[in-house]
Amino acid sequence: MTIETTPSALETLKAKQHRIWSSGDYGKIARITVPLAHELLEAVEPRPGACVLDVACGTGHVALEAARAGCVVTGLDYVSELVGVARRRAEAEDLDVDFRVGDAEDLPFADATFDAVLSAIGVMFTADHDRAAAELVRVCRPGGRIGLASWTPNGFVGRMLKTVGKHVPPPPAAQPPTRWGTEEGVAELLGDGVHDLSSYTATVTQRFASADAFADLFLTYYGPTYTAAAGLDEEGRAALRDDLVRLAREADRGVDGTFVSDWDYLVVTAEKR
Numbered sequence: 001m002t003i004e005t006t007p008s009a010l011e012t013l014k015a016k017q018h019r020i021w022s023s024g025d026y027g028k029i030a031r032i033t034v035p036l037a038h039e040l041l042e043a044v045e046p047r048p049g050a051c052v053l054d055v056a057c058g059t060g061h062v063a064l065e066a067a068r069a070g071c072v073v074t075g076l077d078y079v080s081e082l083v084g085v086a087r088r089r090a091e092a093e094d095l096d097v098d099f100r101v102g103d104a105e106d107l108p109f110a111d112a113t114f115d116a117v118l119s120a121i122g123v124m125f126t127a128d129h130d131r132a133a134a135e136l137v138r139v140c141r142p143g144g145r146i147g148l149a150s151w152t153p154n155g156f157v158g159r160m161l162k163t164v165g166k167h168v169p170p171p172p173a174a175q176p177p178t179r180w181g182t183e184e185g186v187a188e189l190l191g192d193g194v195h196d197l198s199s200y201t202a203t204v205t206q207r208f209a210s211a212d213a214f215a216d217l218f219l220t221y222y223g224p225t226y227t228a229a230a231g232l233d234e235e236g237r238a239a240l241r242d243d244l245v246r247l248a249r250e251a252d253r254g255v256d257g258t259f260v261s262d263w264d265y266l267v268v269t270a271e272k273r
């Protein structure tokens with residue numbers, strides 16, 4: 001699947017997405033995705049001393065996990081506030097990580113710099129998927145590993161993104177982030193630059209006080225839902241909230257009135273040729 005978009009439409013989209021991830025307070029949501037970083041590191045198994053890059057690192061889960069494993073780590077994200085949180089977390093644990101503000105679609109690193117290039121639910125949210133994928137491959141050394149964790153289209157977050165899209169349709173240039181949540185999609189994106197690509201679906205169990213508490217948390221702190229709600233009138237916001245609560249209730253396997261659900265994501269690993 002090739003998606004035709006003009007460079008300027010993608011630049012405009014990137015600026016908009018940057019505003020989205022700078023809004024709300026992703027740090028308050030990020031705690032729920034810590035297990036993905038652990039899973040990704042287990043899948044890729046970088047050895048102590050390996051040079052590892054965490055692309056679109058947010059508050060730094062993957063980078064910090066790699067640093068704990070003894071790797072030499074760089075993390076990069078284009079939202080400076082999130083990189084600031086990542087730096088403070090590294091400091092608090094006395095971990096040495098080179099956290100940078102930068103663009104995943106134009107990585108400020110030479111070709112073949114890293115032994116492992118990783119991204120957990122990060123690179124899937126770039127504006128230009130093809131460019132971001134080409135950058136992952138470019139900065140990885142031949143024989144090095146690329147590891148990605150991405151929400152699947154039919155998992156909870158995939159369905160949540162679709163729900164949001166029904167209330168606030170994505171801009172025409174936007175590519176579905178969950179394209180990274182299928183093996184076929186990632187194989188197409190990484191192309192011939194890699195081989196030995198394999199994938200498996202993992203789940204992370206999430207627990208919230210209630211379906212309503214989940215909806216309110218995401219509407220307050222998660223950039224995509226926060227921004228969608230901010231662009232709607234009162235009636236529209238209420239309808240979006242109702243749909244998020246409904247989605248949560250459908251996915252709920254809690255037995256005590258709290259909201260408990262299993263969120264699927266795809267873990268992909270591949271070797272750079």
Ligand SMILES: C[S@@+](CC[C@H](N)C(=O)[O-])C[C@H]1O[C@@H](n2cnc3c(N)ncnc32)[C@H](O)[C@@H]1O
Pocket residue numbers: 014017021026030033036037055056057058059060061062076077078079082102103104105119120121122123125126127
């Ligand atoms: C859902 S968050 C995930 C953050 C982190 N990887 C984690 O596991 O918590 C998506 C991240 O992608 C970042 N991002 C999206 N497009 C980017 C780009 N072009 N360059 C750098 N960061 C980007 C956002 O700023 C945000 O921090």
